[in-house]
Every structure is written in structure tokens, then in C-alpha cells.
Amino acid sequence: MKLVFAGTPEVAVPALDALLASGRHEVAAVVTRPDAPAGRGRRLVASPVAERAEEAGIEVLKPVRPKDPDFLERLREIAPDCCPVVAYGALLPRVALDIPAHGWVNLHFSLLPAWRGAAPVQHAIMAGDEITGASTFLIEEGLDSGPVYGTVTEEIRPTDTSGDLLTRLAFAGAGLLAATMDGIEDGTLKAVPQPAEGVSLAPKVNVEDARVDWGTPALRVDRVVRGCTPAPGAWTTFRGERLKIVQARPVPERTDLTPGQLSAGKNNVYAGTGSYAVELLWVQPQGKKPMSGADWARGVRIAAGETLGD
Numbered sequence: 001m002k003l004v005f006a007g008t009p010e011v012a013v014p015a016l017d018a019l020l021a022s023g024r025h026e027v028a029a030v031v032t033r034p035d036a037p038a039g040r041g042r043r044l045v046a047s048p049v050a051e052r053a054e055e056a057g058i059e060v061l062k063p064v065r066p067k068d069p070d071f072l073e074r075l076r077e078i079a080p081d082c083c084p085v086v087a088y089g090a091l092l093p094r095v096a097l098d099i100p101a102h103g104w105v106n107l108h109f110s111l112l113p114a115w116r117g118a119a120p121v122q123h124a125i126m127a128g129d130e131i132t133g134a135s136t137f138l139i140e141e142g143l144d145s146g147p148v149y150g151t152v153t154e155e156i157r158p159t160d161t162s163g164d165l166l167t168r169l170a171f172a173g174a175g176l177l178a179a180t181m182d183g184i185e186d187g188t189l190k191a192v193p194q195p196a197e198g199v200s201l202a203p204k205v206n207v208e209d210a211r212v213d214w215g216t217p218a219l220r221v222d223r224v225v226r227g228c229t230p231a232p233g234a235w236t237t238f239r240g241e242r243l244k245i246v247q248a249r250p251v252p253e254r255t256d257l258t259p260g261q262l263s264a265g266k267n268n269v270y271a272g273t274g275s276y277a278v279e280l281l282w283v284q285p286q287g288k289k290p291m292s293g294a295d296w297a298r299g300v301r302i303a304a305g306e307t308l309g310d
Contacts, residue, residue: 001081001185004061006031006104010048011170012086015107018174019084020056025181028078029059031066033089067093075099082184084177085139094141102184104139107177109169110202111135111151113194116144117202121169122162124202126227128219130156132165134173136180138191143201147191149180161229205232212236214260214309217275218250233284236260236308238300243308246282246290260307264297271308 003025005016019027030053035044046054053060063071072095082102085092097104110120112135117123124132133153140146152172156165183189210228212221212235225234225248234245248271257263257272264270270277280293 001025001102001181002079003027003181004029004031004075004078004080004083004100005049005053005085006083006088007049007086008033008047008089009087011166012049012088013052014170014174015084015086015177016049016052018178019181022178022181024185027056027058028080029061029074031061031063031071031075031083031088034062034064066090066096072096072099082181084181086173086177092139097139097141105136105149105177105180105184106139106144106146107173108135108137108144109133109166109173111153112137112144112148113197113199115200115202118204120202121166122202122205122227123200124227125156125160125162125165126205126223128223132156132169134169134176136173136176137194145194147193149183149189149191150176152176159226161226163230207232207235210234212245212309214271214307215274218252218273218278219275221273221278222248222250237310238285238306238308241286243286244284244290245280246284248278248280250276251279252276258307260309262297262302262306262308264294264302267294269293269297269302 003019005019005027007016019025030049032047032049035046038045050060061071061074076099080100083100083104085104085106092104111133115123131153133151135151136149138146154169154172180189205228210232212224225245228234235242236245251270254270254277257270257277259272259274261272262269269280271280282290283293283296284290
């Protein structure tokens with residue numbers, strides 16, 4: 001089939017690579033978000049998908065909005081059979097959805113209908129799920145509600161951050177998306193409507209969602225830290241300034257600390273929760289680089305009874 005691939009961040013690049021390497025399909029163009037300011041100089045930078053497409057010599061389309069007439073006209077000229085999508089980042093209007101004969105097929109990083117929305121991996125970790133995966137589905141105008149072509153499953157490991165898990169799903173999902181394109185082309189794959197039961201939503205995780213509540217159990221604190229790493233980053237306050245919690249570890253044997261209470265030893269530092277303590281393995285003080293919890297504790301000289309949070 002002739003394909004137009006839509007995607008923006010680094011997590012979408014493995015899927016583009018898989019389609020380029022498949023040998024069965026032609027990736028005629030790529031659709032991605034416009035260049036965005038990045039770095040200290042805030043200079044405009046192309047998306048990772050745009051950079052990869054340019055390396056491969058593929059036409060890159062960067063509409064400000066997918067309903068822009070010039071973009072829609074160019075898409076009609078290319079006349080794709082199907083448009084595979086991975087984390088494109090913009091809402092597709094009906095007029096765009098109707099152009100390819102086989103529609104737009106999205107790779108979504110959850111086992112639909114679970115975790116529909118922008119942040120399925122973060123929510124799966126924060127909810128304590130043990131299994132997640134990726135799904136390919138036909139895009140409709142609803143939120144991740146279209147019929148599903150296929151899925152792959154992935155175990156959520158006890159120490160997984162959302163970054164760790166998303167990386168594995170990006171590569172597993174890339175193979176699934178390529179196989180889905182093959183199945184659509186040869187007519188062996190039919191999309192199956194999602195069940196009405198088991199729907200859960202995964203809206204974007206904002207900074208306030210990433211604030212650690214030390215009154216919750218240690219397992220909840222651990223899940224929030226892992227689910228919000230690397231973005232937006234779990235955080236708390238210490239002496240009135242923000243402190244990012246980069247990595248923590250539940251310590252069931254420490255039950256002597258009240259929520260948020262700190263206890264520092266020579267090589268470690270602990271914080272109390274609503275159950276047992278967590279060890280602060282890596283933290284990042286405001287305006288500084290990440291450092292070990294022990295190094296941070298030595299630098300700030302924690303006083304007896306000092307706590308994290310308000």
C-alpha cells in the first residue's frame with residue numbers, strides 16, 4: 001500500500017522505521033507537528049519523526065492544523081491507501097479521515113478499551129497494573145474508541161518508569177503496526193469493535209498530578225514517582241522549594257516515620273509515607289542537577305523532625 005505516516009515524538013520513530021523496512025509498502029510522506037522552540041536558545045527544532053523522514057528522503061508535511069486546505073489538498077494528491085499514526089498530537093477532522101481508502105490506523109500504547117487518552121503508560125503504572133500493551137485501531141471521531149485490528153501485551157516490571165515501559169512498547173508496537181498494514185493490504189485482518197465494558201481514561205498527567213502525597217501508602221508513592229518519570233517528574237517541597245523525586249524505593253522494614261518525615265544515615269535517606277518508608281535514591285533540587293539522595297541529605301543537613309511537603 002501507499003502510506004502516509006503521521007507521528008511526532010521519538011517514541012513514534014521505531015514504527016516509522018519498521019514501515020520503511022517492511023518492503024511491502026511505500027511510505028510516500030510523513031505528517032508531523034510544526035517545528036517547535038527547544039533548548040536554552042529556544043530555536044525552532046524539527047520533530048524526531050521529521051528528522052528521520054528527512055534522513056530517508058521522504059516528503060514531510062507540517063500543517064499547523066490538519067484541517068488546513070493546503071494540507072488536505074496535498075494529501076488528496078498523494079492519495080494514500082492508509083495513514084498509520086503514532087503519537088501525532090493533533091485532532092484529525094472527518095474530512096482528513098475520509099481521504100485514505102483504509103482510513104487512519106493508530107498505534108495506541110494500551111490494551112483498549114483500557115486507558116483511552118494522552119497518557120496511557122503513565123496511568124497504567126500509577127494504577128498499579130501488572131499487564132499493559134499496545135493496540136492498533138481504526139481512528140474514528142471519538143477518543144480512541146475505534147475498532148481494534150490487533151494487540152500485543154507487555155508486563156509492567158516492578159521498577160519500570162513510564163520512560164522504560166514506553167520504550168519497550170514503542171518497539172513491540174512498531175512490529176504490530178507493520179503487521180497490521182500487511183493484514184489490511186491482503187484482506188486477512190478485520191477490525192473488531194471495542195467492548196463497552198472496561199473503559200478507562202488516561203488524560204494528560206499535569207504537574208499537580210505529579211505532586212507526591214506523603215500521606216498515601218508507600219506503594220502509591222512509588223507508582224507516582226515511576227509513572228511520572230521522566231515527565232512531568234514527581235515532586236514535593238522541602239524548606240519551601242521544589243524537590244523532584246527522580247527515583248525512590250519502598251522499604252517495608254522502616255515503619256517508624258510519619259508521613260513526609262525524613263531520616264538520613266551515612267549512605268541513605270528515607271521519607272515516611274502513610275504506610276512504611278521509601279528510600280530517596282535520586283532527587284533533583286530546584287535549579288540543580290540530579291544527585292543521589294544521600295548526597296542531597298548531606299548537603300542540606302536535615303534536622304531532626306524535618307519533613308517533605310507542606
